[in-house]
Amino acid sequence: MAKWDKKFMQERDRLNEIVLSGKHLGIKRFFALDDQAYHGGALDEKTKELMGLVASMVLRCDDCIEYHLLKAYEAEATREQFYEAFNVALVVGGSIVIPHLRRAAEKLEELI
Amino acid sequence: MAKWDKKFMQERDRLNEIVLSGKHLGIKRFFALDDQAYHGGALDEKTKELMGLVASMVLRCDDCIEYHLLKAYEAEATREQFYEAFNVALVVGGSIVIPHLRRAAEKLEELI
Amino acid sequence: MAKWDKKFMQERDRLNEIVLSGKHLGIKRFFALDDQAYHGGALDEKTKELMGLVASMVLRCDDCIEYHLLKAYEAEATREQFYEAFNVALVVGGSIVIPHLRRAAEKLEELI
Amino acid sequence: MAKWDKKFMQERDRLNEIVLSGKHLGIKRFFALDDQAYHGGALDEKTKELMGLVASMVLRCDDCIEYHLLKAYEAEATREQFYEAFNVALVVGGSIVIPHLRRAAEKLEELI
Amino acid sequence: MAKWDKKFMQERDRLNEIVLSGKHLGIKRFFALDDQAYHGGALDEKTKELMGLVASMVLRCDDCIEYHLLKAYEAEATREQFYEAFNVALVVGGSIVIPHLRRAAEKLEELI
Amino acid sequence: MAKWDKKFMQERDRLNEIVLSGKHLGIKRFFALDDQAYHGGALDEKTKELMGLVASMVLRCDDCIEYHLLKAYEAEATREQFYEAFNVALVVGGSIVIPHLRRAAEKLEELI
Numbered sequence: 001m002a003k004w005d006k007k008f009m010q011e012r013d014r015l016n017e018i019v020l021s022g023k024h025l026g027i028k029r030f031f032a033l034d035d036q037a038y039h040g041g042a043l044d045e046k047t048k049e050l051m052g053l054v055a056s057m058v059l060r061c062d063d064c065i066e067y068h069l070l071k072a073y074e075a076e077a078t079r080e081q082f083y084e085a086f087n088v089a090l091v092v093g094g095s096i097v098i099p100h101l102r103r104a105a106e107k108l109e110e111l112i
Numbered sequence: 113m114a115k116w117d118k119k120f121m122q123e124r125d126r127l128n129e130i131v132l133s134g135k136h137l138g139i140k141r142f143f144a145l146d147d148q149a150y151h152g153g154a155l156d157e158k159t160k161e162l163m164g165l166v167a168s169m170v171l172r173c174d175d176c177i178e179y180h181l182l183k184a185y186e187a188e189a190t191r192e193q194f195y196e197a198f199n200v201a202l203v204v205g206g207s208i209v210i211p212h213l214r215r216a217a218e219k220l221e222e223l224i
Numbered sequence: 225m226a227k228w229d230k231k232f233m234q235e236r237d238r239l240n241e242i243v244l245s246g247k248h249l250g251i252k253r254f255f256a257l258d259d260q261a262y263h264g265g266a267l268d269e270k271t272k273e274l275m276g277l278v279a280s281m282v283l284r285c286d287d288c289i290e291y292h293l294l295k296a297y298e299a300e301a302t303r304e305q306f307y308e309a310f311n312v313a314l315v316v317g318g319s320i321v322i323p324h325l326r327r328a329a330e331k332l333e334e335l336i
Numbered sequence: 337m338a339k340w341d342k343k344f345m346q347e348r349d350r351l352n353e354i355v356l357s358g359k360h361l362g363i364k365r366f367f368a369l370d371d372q373a374y375h376g377g378a379l380d381e382k383t384k385e386l387m388g389l390v391a392s393m394v395l396r397c398d399d400c401i402e403y404h405l406l407k408a409y410e411a412e413a414t415r416e417q418f419y420e421a422f423n424v425a426l427v428v429g430g431s432i433v434i435p436h437l438r439r440a441a442e443k444l445e446e447l448i
Numbered sequence: 449m450a451k452w453d454k455k456f457m458q459e460r461d462r463l464n465e466i467v468l469s470g471k472h473l474g475i476k477r478f479f480a481l482d483d484q485a486y487h488g489g490a491l492d493e494k495t496k497e498l499m500g501l502v503a504s505m506v507l508r509c510d511d512c513i514e515y516h517l518l519k520a521y522e523a524e525a526t527r528e529q530f531y532e533a534f535n536v537a538l539v540v541g542g543s544i545v546i547p548h549l550r551r552a553a554e555k556l557e558e559l560i
Numbered sequence: 561m562a563k564w565d566k567k568f569m570q571e572r573d574r575l576n577e578i579v580l581s582g583k584h585l586g587i588k589r590f591f592a593l594d595d596q597a598y599h600g601g602a603l604d605e606k607t608k609e610l611m612g613l614v615a616s617m618v619l620r621c622d623d624c625i626e627y628h629l630l631k632a633y634e635a636e637a638t639r640e641q642f643y644e645a646f647n648v649a650l651v652v653g654g655s656i657v658i659p660h661l662r663r664a665a666e667k668l669e670e671l672i
Contacts, residue, residue: 481651482651485647485648485651485652486648489640489644490638490640490641490643490644491610491641491644491645495607495610496644496648498603498607498611499610499611499614499645499648500648500652502611502614502615503614503615503618503648503649503652503653504652506615506618506619507618507619507652507653512652526602528601528602529602529603531602532601532602532603532608533603533611535597536597536598536608536611536612536615537615539593539594539597540597540612540615540616540619540624541615541619
């Protein structure tokens with residue numbers, strides 16, 4: 001396991017608790033829908049996490065990229081699969097994606 | 113085959129020819145990279161086309177959505193797989209994706 | 225009532241039925257969350273619909289703009305309030321919002 | 337008052353001075369339009385600041401979120417009103433908004 | 449002159465009048481700032497219109513693209529310059545720009 | 561030369577090496593296309609770098625902004641030209657661009 005992932009998940013959990021302390025039912029339900037969207041079904045979990053990764057890259061959200069990187073890795077995505085997903089995101093989203101790709105590649109190499 | 117797909121591909125081809133008539137080498141090479149990004153490799157073509165579909169939905173590009181819908185269908189994605197991909201895009205991209213989801217679902221039902 | 229709104233809502237309903245015919249539980253639940261987000265609570269419905277309008281303008285989604293325009297009008301937003309909301313969206317989102325502002329203003333004048 | 341807001345406003349002022357030292361008349365006028373957009377009129381200041389907050393969340397700009405959070409708080413928005421605005425932004429913008437929502441909720445809890 | 453440009457400018461003028469009939473001072477001033485931003489100064493008008501074109505392409509706004517295409521053409525941008533600008537936009541913005549590039553190239557060929 | 565630019569380019573090079581260590585041919589080719597897009601041709605290098613700057617500002621990517629700021633400065637863009645480019649980006653992209661404009665202006669003043 002990489003050094004960054006534990007810290008990342010802890011900070012994520014700490015902030016999620018703050019959000020949920022606002023006790024807004026709609027937000028709570030959205031969080032549940034978000035979790036369920038990546039459960040295996042007609043598409044397996046790895047595929048869905050890689051889809052989440054590509055979507056996060058083209059929308060350029062580093063936190064989201066790190067999260068799906070970690071989850072896809074746990075679902076046994078390989079380095080080659082990650083780089084092919086990176087390439088789809090790069091071609092769709094353009095050079096504006098590159099700073100995020102750089103950070104994603106660094107995180108991936110620490111993880112794998 | 114649906115009625116829309118042939119017309120869609122013909123119009124796409126007609127306009128691509130106009131773009132390429134500009135004889136810009138960078139643009140020509142970009143088009144080649146774009147094609148190659150979806151070839152099967154460590155991830156199969158269907159998975160990549162579905163990734164392209166999700167990326168196109170969260171970036172809200174109807175032309176791109178139709179194209180990847182068609183290509184993923186040709187690569188044998190099932191209705192259930194399409195709806196799971198739609199759901200990932202909806203959760204990631206939010207309600208702003210819904211008008212595109214509506215049009216995508218209509219195109220899908222005509223196709224499948 | 226304007227001529228456009230009835231047609232707009234009918235087409236919206238027709239396409240929503242197609243989406244929901246896919247029987248994806250996550251999508252169905254998302255649609256419910258989307259509806260509930262604009263119900264009056266600590267902020268009244270008109271305020272929330274105007275928020276939805278501003279968000280739709282800066283994200284540049286014509287369908288979403290038309291929908292929130294109609295709902296805010298039903299919740300008794302005035303022409304002056306619409307133009308102040310338009311102005312917030314224009315300043316936040318920049319000139320790229322103007323084509324959507326033009327279409328929104330035309331729809332508003334037909335409605336009011 | 338929270339600890340972050342004073343520092344945030346000072347840094348903002350320091351950088352605004354650098355921008356305005358460029359003496360570009362268009363930029364100066366844009367800054368004036370930006371200020372005026374949130375003055376109370378047919379919609380009150382609190383409503384407009386909450387609109388600015390929602391727009392900033394769906395466009396995912398942390399600096400803008402912090403600014404409108406602070407201004408809406410000064411205009412007496414309540415915790416419940418903030419969370420309802422957060423929810424509108426989350427539903428419109430999708431899970432990609434969540435990292436910004438987390439940071440916004442943390443800032444809000446320090447402020448209120 | 450192309451057939452599309454006259455019609456395009458007339459429709460634009462018609463809708464601008466509707467927007468300005470709302471008599472919102474902020475919107476009126478924004479429109480003035482927008483015009484002035486492209487006046488020749490330290491950078492000439494052609495360069496600024498091409499910048500506006502590239503910005504409009506990466507933000508994917510067809511109306512904005514058509515407008516800057518026309519204005520840059522009036523400022524004597526050449527076909528080669530347009531295609532180099534198209535290429536910058538394509539590389540920065542990625543394949544999601546391609547549908548807009550297609551329509552822009554068609555408009556350009558009708559114009560030039 | 562400013563203090564930030566050397567460090568910025570070194571970090572950029574370090575991360576590019578990690579990305580390229582993934583040995584994905586499509587990514588490598590995209591990086592080449594990205595470089596070539598700014599070479600002088602029918603438009604000179606300075607103009608293209610300023611276009612890249614404006615595109616990066618409206619898409620709100622700080623890393624991209626810093627890079628094009630540096631490259632346009634090396635291509636002899638003047639302070640007045642930078643501020644006119646900043647203004648185009650601000651008008652097109654709206655107030656959401658301002659936090660990036662602030663940071664860009666600070667970097668520029670350190671550079672010039």
